[in-house]
Amino acid sequence: MKIGIDKIGFYAPHLYVDMNKLAVSRNVEPEKYTIGIGQEKMALAPITQDSVTMAANAALKILDEEDKKAIDFVIFGTESGIDNSKSAGVYVHDLLGLNPYARSIEVKQACYGATAGIQMAKGHIALNPKSKVLVLGSDIARYGLNTSGEATQGAGAVAMxxxxxxxxxxxxxxxxxxxxxxxxxxxxxxxDKAFVDGKFSNEQYIAFFNKVWNQYKAKSGLELSDFEAICYHLPYTKMGFKALKTVLDEGTDEDRERLLANYKISTQYNRNVGNIYTGSLYLSLLSLLELNENLQAGSRIGLFSYGSGAVGEFFSGKLEENYREHLHVVEHEQLFSSRIEITVAEYEEIFQETLPVDSSTMELDLEKDPATICLAGITDNKRQYVNKVFGKVPVMK
Structure with a gap:
């Protein structure tokens, strides 16, 4: 039985910062951001968007009513969870109006969470072939203003x-x-912000890639020449390139040319969104599938997932016949084109807006947020969500 990705979509908030302008404001040469780490724009989540709403918005556009009835498992990978007890998957399950007879959970292992979700989904479907599983990777990367990690922030979600x-x-x-x-x-x-040993993390990312790549080759009997492309988890787009370079000598000149060209295509969405942790690998995959119109059915795509702390995995997939007919290219083009650039000063102000950590009630203005699903506020320590299509508006106390 074949098991895999039937649908895939993503969501990024409607606000972004130009990395050239951020660099100038930080007294940094713009090329350090645009070439050194390979980032052009950084998506910024307003206070009305969190990991729950972004995941729900990503899934909203790809699911039809038949899917909603067939989904009996929601697996939410995130390291930006909103509750230490209740899973983010339960909120999304309700906001999307899914079949009530379903499991809904949250999975955590840094940026690896969505990959764990996919592997769990494969096992579930192997036992229940008529089931469908919604796997979500949604995060807001926050390191703080004027920090060394600021340029590798981002926000967004991928739904599969x-x-x-x-x-x-x-x-x-x-x-x-x-x-x-x-x-x-x-x-x-x-x-509320991450700690990172940047140099050590880069070294471990590459070390993990080489270890699992060699193990994968031993298990599968496949070599570099068997891959049309390899997609990477991308905390910033130059990171995957550093890992890919370590294995290019295993192939021919033709292999190197093909893999480098497809790698560049696979980074385009990430360059314009930033780091979205659990969703980053799958945003890279989506970029490759939607922007390279020459990929053929049967092409093998390698996938390297890395979650600091650390867990790494290399696996692969093969494209189906007519796969492009089931992508949402136009919707994603519209998402990018409709985004609004904000100034660095506006970014700094929005970044510092936070929800109350006591029992205060807070009602948020949704008029400025064009997303269908938003965070409307907080009351009695409970987040209040709105699906504008459902007309589900909470009563604020």
Whole structure:
């Protein structure tokens, strides 16, 4: 039985900062951001968007009523959870109006969470072939104003429908994975911003890639020449390039040319959104599928997932016939074209807007947020969400 990605979509907030202008305001050469780390724009989540709303908005555009009835498992990968007890998946399940007879959970392992969700989904569908699983990767990357990690922030979500007989990509059986207890990136319970040892994290990312790549080759018997492209988790777009370079000598000149060209295409969405943690790898995949119109059915795509702390995995998928017919290219073009650039001063002001941490009530102005699903406020320590299509408006106390 073939199991894989039947549908895929993404959402990014409607606000962004130009990285050239951010660099100038930080007294940094713009090329350090645009070339050195490979970022052009940074998506910024207003206070009316969080990991729940972004995931729900990403899924909203790809699911039809048949999907909503068939989904019996929601797996939400995030490191930007809003509750230490209740899963973000439960909120999304309600906001989308899914089949009530379903499991809904949240998975955490840094940027690896959505990949864990996909592997769990494969096992569930193998036992329940008629089921469909909604896998979500949604995060807001926050390091703080004027910090070393500021240029690698971002916000967004990717939603994937995993099913039998998928329309876009069949996930292959072979997979290689690795866990090591390291402190390259972490965020303690008390902190609202991450801590990172940047140099060490870069080194571990590459080391993990090489270890799981070699394990994958031993398991599968495949080589570099068997791949049309390799997509990477992208905390910033230059990171995957550093890893890819370490294996290019294994292929021919033709292999190197093909993989480098497709890598560049796979980074275009990420360059204009920024780091979205659990969704970054799958935004890279989406960029490749939607922007390269020459990929053929049967092409094998490699996928490298890395979550600091750390867990890494390399796996692969093969494109299905007519897969492009099931992508949402026009909707994603419209999402990008409708975004609004804000000044650095506006970015700094929005970045510092936060929800109350006591029992205060806060009602938010939704008029400035064009998204269908928004955070409307907080009351009695409960977040109040709105799906404008459902007309579900909470009563603020």
């Amino acid at each position: 429908l995993i099913s039998a007989d998928p329309k876009i990509m069949t996930l292959e059986e072979n997979s290689a994975f690795l866990t090591e207890d390291i402190m390259d990136f972490w965020r303690p319970i008390h902190a």
